[in-house]
Amino acid sequence: MAFSYIGAAHMIADAQEPGVEPIPFDFNQYMVLSDAEHDGDESMLEPLDLAGALATPLKFGRFKDQTLATIASSIDGWSYLEYLMTWEELKSRTRAAITLVLENQQCPPADLGDAMRYQLKFGKYKGKTLASVITTKVGRDYFRYLHDWPNLNGATKRYVDTVYAALENWSKKPKLPA
Secondary structure, eight states: OOOOOOHHHHHHHTTTTTTTTOOOOOTTTOOOHHHHTTTGGGGGOOOOOOHHHHBOOOOSSTTOBBBHHHTSHHHHHHHHHHHHHHOOOOOHHHHHHHHHHHHHOOOOOOOOHHHHBBBOOSSSSTTOOOHHHHSSSHHHHHHHHHHHHHTTHHHHHHHHHHHHHHHHHHTSSSSOOO
């Protein structure tokens, strides 16, 4: 018999008698999975905490066989985890582990050097580094457009924001007297 979060919650709620203290149950720590989801691995039914989530290896994709801790330690990896959360097909256990990591860890800060070396993956300047884009007036206009574009997300957004902040700070520095 397969269970879902909602089905299990109703079973627990229905089991409560009036006047009896409710059973404490945290669905973020305990996963009720169907046999198809845990593929016979009984360890998948154990409580999931942050340490367990960080030690969870990803079994597919670009970061296959790497733990969530390793993946979340880079901006590209962090952005990939955010992207995975948009997948409807993502298994419950994997989704719960990624959710724990994203909610309890911080995205690594973008280093200005890495941001300047970041290559755009789309658009007019596809394949160009942010450093090369900002060297011309037309490039800086495009860069401002990217920064203000509401659909920009993931690693590209973090790197663009880092370079943009550095440029803003640089332009506000007082000029030395001649």
